[in-house]
Amino acid sequence: MVEPYDASLTAFSVLMQGQDDATIRHCLRLREVCGALAAELGIEGRALRDLEHAALLHDVGMFRIPPAIRAKPGPLTDEEWEEVHRHPDLGAELVGGITTLESCADIVRSHHEWWDGSGYPRGLSGEGIPLGARVLAVIDAFDTMCEGEREKPKRGPDEAREEIHRCAGTQFDPRVVEAFDRGFDALVRLREGGEPASGTSPSP
Numbered sequence: 001m002v003e004p005y006d007a008s009l010t011a012f013s014v015l016m017q018g019q020d021d022a023t024i025r026h027c028l029r030l031r032e033v034c035g036a037l038a039a040e041l042g043i044e045g046r047a048l049r050d051l052e053h054a055a056l057l058h059d060v061g062m063f064r065i066p067p068a069i070r071a072k073p074g075p076l077t078d079e080e081w082e083e084v085h086r087h088p089d090l091g092a093e094l095v096g097g098i099t100t101l102e103s104c105a106d107i108v109r110s111h112h113e114w115w116d117g118s119g120y121p122r123g124l125s126g127e128g129i130p131l132g133a134r135v136l137a138v139i140d141a142f143d144t145m146c147e148g149e150r151e152k153p154k155r156g157p158d159e160a161r162e163e164i165h166r167c168a169g170t171q172f173d174p175r176v177v178e179a180f181d182r183g184f185d186a187l188v189r190l191r192e193g194g195e196p197a198s199g200t201s202p203s204p
């Protein structure tokens with residue numbers, strides 16, 4: 001049963017990101033799949049709830065990026081990418097201002113950090129990145145590859161898995177990638193069990 005609080009949060013998320021159906025479907029799938037991967041890693045209780053909330057809201061900062069950039073079909077300029085790269089901070093600012101969501105703000109802020117320190121916005125590395133953000137990063141990338149990124153075709157789950165492997169130790173926490181492997185079949189089923197997505201909007 002979905003708790004009333006979670007139902008309200010979902011409504012809030014839809015409202016904030018409502019102009020972009022593909023993004024909201026992506027976020028709903030991420031909440032489910034991140035929850036399952038978290039279980040594989042023994043994440044539970046408050047940490048699990050924070051991760052699920054952050055997964056639902058991780059791209060909420062995109063709401064504050066000019067729509068002309070968000071919806072631009074072609075390649076983005078360097079300046080436009082710079083704008084897009086503000087969305088983790090903008091999202092964290094937004095959720096951090098809500099008392100009941102404060103504790104997931106750090107995950108939202110860190111979902112594009114890389115294990116080797118070359119991510120954004122703060123260039124955190126290794127275990128300096130919140131564990132929830134390391135889980136979210138893997139599933140965010142996996143879902144994005146399976147849905148098709150900006151100018152890149154959709155990839156099948158096995159092909160996306162290979163890319164996740166290739167990036168273990170650089171982009172992704174190797175321990176999270178191991179857990180992703182252990183739970184792979186169930187995670188794919190869960191991802192595909194959601195509403196079929198037809199949009200191709202990228203997850204920035």
Ligand SMILES: [Fe+2]
Nearest residue numbers: 059140203204
């Ligand atoms: Fe995303």
Ligand SMILES: [Fe+2]
Nearest residue numbers: 058059203204
């Ligand atoms: Fe993002």
